[in-house]
Each structure stands twice: as C-alpha cells, then as structure tokens.
Amino acid sequence: MIAHSVDDPLYYLHNFRQVLLWVESRYADLLDEQESAFIRTFAELAQPAQALLVRMVMRKGELFRSDRLEYTEIGDTAQALQPLMALGWVCEPAALSLEQLFHLLRKDELAAGFAEHLEKPRAAKHELLQQLQALALAPRPLAEWFGCVSVRIVQWCLQPLCDRIRLLFFGNLYQDWSEFVLADMGVLRFEKVPFSADSRALQQRSEVDQAIALHQCVERLEQGEAPATILTTLASLHVDNAWLARRHARLLFAVGQQCERLGDWDQALSVYARSSHAQARIRQVRVLERSERWAQAHMLALKLAAAPANPLEVQALERMLPRLARKLGGPPQPRRRPAPLQLIELELPREQAALGVEEAVRQHLAQAGGQVHYVENTLFNSLFGLLCWEAIFAPVPGAFFNPFQAAPQDLHDSDFQQRRTAYFAACLGRLDDDSHRQAIVECFTAKQGLQSPFVFWSMLSQALLEQALACLPAAHLKQCFLRLLQDIRNNRTGMPDLIQFWPEQQCYRMVEVKGPGDRLQDNQLRWLQFCAEHGLPVAVCHVRWSAA
Incomplete structure (x- = not known):
C-alpha cells in the first residue's frame, strides 16, 4: 500500500483509492450491497468525477456551491458532476432552510434576494439572519427563495456510507479524510504489522452498526443532548465485542461527567457504577461528597482504599479520606507521610x-x-x-x-x-x-x-x-x-x-x-x-x- 506525495495534485485521490482497496480486501464480508457497489462503481468513473467526489468527501458539510468546487487539476466541474448526479450520489437539494441558505450565500446575494423583507439591509450577515428568522420562513427549493441568484447548490448524498468506510479504515470517526491525506505518509515510516482476519476489531456487520451508533451518541452528548435520552439509546445496544465494550465504557464515563455538571447526582452514580473506566470508581466517591452524603462517601472511600485499582486512586483517596473524616466530625486524620526527597x-x-x-x-x-x-x-x-x-x-x-x-x-x-x-x-x-x-x-x-x-x-x-x-x-x-x-x-x-x-x-x-x-x-x-x-x-x- 503506497501513499502518494502531496506534491502530486491528485494525491488525495490516489490515497482515497488505496483506502477503498484496503477496506474491500480486509472487510469484504462486512460490507453491505450499497457499500460494495459504491467501491466497484467508483473505480469505473472517469478521473475528474472521482477527484471531485473525493474533494466533496474531504470538505465539511454536504451542501456546496458549484462555483466553490473549482479545482485546477479537475478541470470542468460541471462535466465532472454529471456522472455523480446520474448515479444519485450528488443531487440538487429538494429544499433549503434559511440557515443553510445563509451558510452558502454571500451577504450581498442575500441582501439582494431578501431586499423586500429586510428593515436594515446593510446590517451584518448574522443580523440579517436574525431579522429573517423572526418571519419563520419554511424550507423550500433555491429557486423558490429567490430567482436572482445564478449560483447552483449541490448536495453530496453518501456521507453516511463514507463514514462507515472511514470507520473501517481508521477504527474511529474522529479522524477525517483531510488528516489522512495530509499525514505526510510519504515521509513518515510505519511498522509493518501483520493483518489477519483474527486481528480485526469488528467481525460482524452488526458490530459496524453498533460502532456507528456509539459514535452518534458521543456526538449527541457533545451537542448538549440530555444524558437520559442517550442512556436510553445505549440501553438498546447489546455490546458483546470487546473493542466496542471499551468504547461503551468510555462513553458511559463521559455521560456520568455530564450528569455531574448538571447536578444529577443519582444518575451520575448509576452511570459511573456501570462504567469500567479507570476513574469511574473515584468519581463515585466524589459525587457522594459533592452531594453531601458524607457517610456513604467515606464508606466507599474506605472500601476502595483497601484495594485501590491504580496510583491515581491512591493519590485521590489520600486527600479525600481525611476530608471526609472531618465532615463526619471525627478527629483530624494524619496523612501518609511521603518518602523524603x-x-x-x-x-x-x-x-x-x-x-x-x-x-x-x-x-x-x-x-x-x-x-x-x-x-x-x-x-x-x-x-x-x-x-x-x-x-x-x-x-x-x-x-x-x-x-x-x-x-x-x-x-x-x-x-x-x-x-x-x-x-x-x-x-x-x-x-x-x-x-x-x-x-x-x-x-x-x-x-x-x-x-x-x-x-x-x-x-x-x-x-x-x-x-x-x-x-x-x-x-x-x-x-x-x-x-x-x-x-x-x-x-x-x-x-x-x-x-x-x-x-x-x-x-x-x-x-x-x-x-x-x-x-x-x-x-x-x-x-x-x-x-x-x-x-x-x-x-x-x-x-x-x-x-x-
């Protein structure tokens, strides 16, 4: 598997092809019909269409102005788009929300198109949006918003499919395609690890779906969704795979931290008790302490101190136990005297x-x-x-x-x-x-x-x-x-x-x-x-x- 230098204007395309070949050879039995067809059909496309597709995959979002898809190494974008639209991989969006429109168009285009609705057409772009949001305008096709804009909007339609391919290649979804192609892989050298079927983290199609579901839960948590609804989703996931179980434990710990921030002490305790994260046990003591359940906190701290799981627990408990003993009215507790330095x-x-x-x-x-x-x-x-x-x-x-x-x-x-x-x-x-x-x-x-x-x-x-x-x-x-x-x-x-x-x-x-x-x-x-x-x-x- 050869990575291509970024000096080649099509380096990103060469690397994307290698990704598809790698995923197909290593995970053929886990790919569904749509994914397999995508890999086959992509290989049959002309190079400009392939390159334009990868450019869209690498960029953020799924909606693009056609005049912002101009790349010297690709040439005629309109021609490169035709086979992608014929396949249904790219389309013109059926409807655009006001917020999507403001993300895609320039201020002068918006001011001209919405002139009759704006009280202050020269205001900043975010202020123009606020003026129009008050009108509660429903999503609609671009042509129905206003006809004076000559720009064409296209939508990339296979992002979920490419996310699954990215998961199988990277083993996660926090690394994106741009990170892959900009990793200077032509300069950096890596250990050659033998890859066998037994060394795969995911062995069944259902495990791919579970991995995607866990990642979606992480995103929902980061976007501020209530922990209770995320826990409901997690309850429906029956994870037997060891690799997924570790990610499940990390996600539970993150949910517990969010419960703490919200002051939901009972929920935080329940979540931490279900997580195998290395710091989950000490967080339970901390939650009991923060919720002023001193006796329970002291009892659990003593239990953990009898068999600490790691040095972090030892250090934390040495600070917590004297503090908790004072809260219970006990005499001052001598701290363990550190070895002299x-x-x-x-x-x-x-x-x-x-x-x-x-x-x-x-x-x-x-x-x-x-x-x-x-x-x-x-x-x-x-x-x-x-x-x-x-x-x-x-x-x-x-x-x-x-x-x-x-x-x-x-x-x-x-x-x-x-x-x-x-x-x-x-x-x-x-x-x-x-x-x-x-x-x-x-x-x-x-x-x-x-x-x-x-x-x-x-x-x-x-x-x-x-x-x-x-x-x-x-x-x-x-x-x-x-x-x-x-x-x-x-x-x-x-x-x-x-x-x-x-x-x-x-x-x-x-x-x-x-x-x-x-x-x-x-x-x-x-x-x-x-x-x-x-x-x-x-x-x-x-x-x-x-x-x-």
Missing part, C-alpha cells in the same frame, strides 16, 4: 534565566562532573518502547486498522497490558537475564525512524543510549516499565527533567527542576514518590536567581 537549593546568576531554568541547571550540574541530559519524559519512554516493541505492535484484535498507524488503538485502555500478557512477559523478562541491553540496541538499529508512541528518535542519540544502558540498573528499568504499564495515559508524563550519568561509576541521578514560583504537579509527585519508595536516585532542585 533529596533537595538541591541553587542560586544562579540572573542572566542565565535566558537559557531556561532546566538548561541553566543542566550546565551547572555538568560542571561538577558526569554527563547531564535534559530528557524529561523521553528517555524512559524510549527505552520502554525499544525493549517492548514487539508487544506494542502485536497484532491483537482491535489494535491496528490500517498500515499507517503510529500506535495501537487500545494504547490507553485499562487492559492494554492484559491483552498482550505473553508478549510483555517475554520483553520484560530480558531485564531479568541481562539480555535487555542487546535487545534495545538491536531494536534501536533495526527500527530507526519508524513511528512509535514511545520512542523519541530525535533526542535518543547513540551516546545517550549507551550511557543509559551502562548506568541504569535493569531492576530500576523494570520498576519504571511496570509502573508505566499500570496507566500509560497518566504515567508516561511527570518524569524528572534531567538525568545525570557517571559512566565510570555506572551510576546515575534524576533531577526535577523547579524555578521560582513553580510547584510540583500531581503526576510529578507520583513519580517522585515512586522513585523514593523503590530506591531510584532522584532529587528536586529549587532554583532562585541572584539579584546581581
């Missing part, structure tokens, strides 16, 4: 502030010896990505939909590791027999430049890699990688800014840098406490600038 207090010349606080500290520490690098979240993520490359790009169902994915679709799902247990066991096992260094170096060489959700190629030099592998103990790497896998979305950030290596002694230190007035964020605090608890050398450096 090594502190570095630095006063640096004010002129170094122009370097940035991290670079100023890096240069200062380098003067004391060792090799100091600004890595923040890049180094440990990159080492993890190289060691666990095989696991990350494993062809598990629902992970990869097309050959142009930089990351598996379920990367941030709570069962990401569980679905690849054997793969991760093999990769992390190399840290136990000291074969991880060779594995990382070989992957660094073999996969150089391929897209990865973890590897930062631009910062991972050969020298930095060699220093890291020489100085970072395998046991420390394993602890960090296991923590990363617990919650990839939240744990892949918050790592210390700097790392200092002493290659001769084969040791290291991480340093989190804070300038004047800067404070540690929650994700940084969690990483620092993790390092302190597991014996990873880390320090927090507070910087102030000298007055001189």
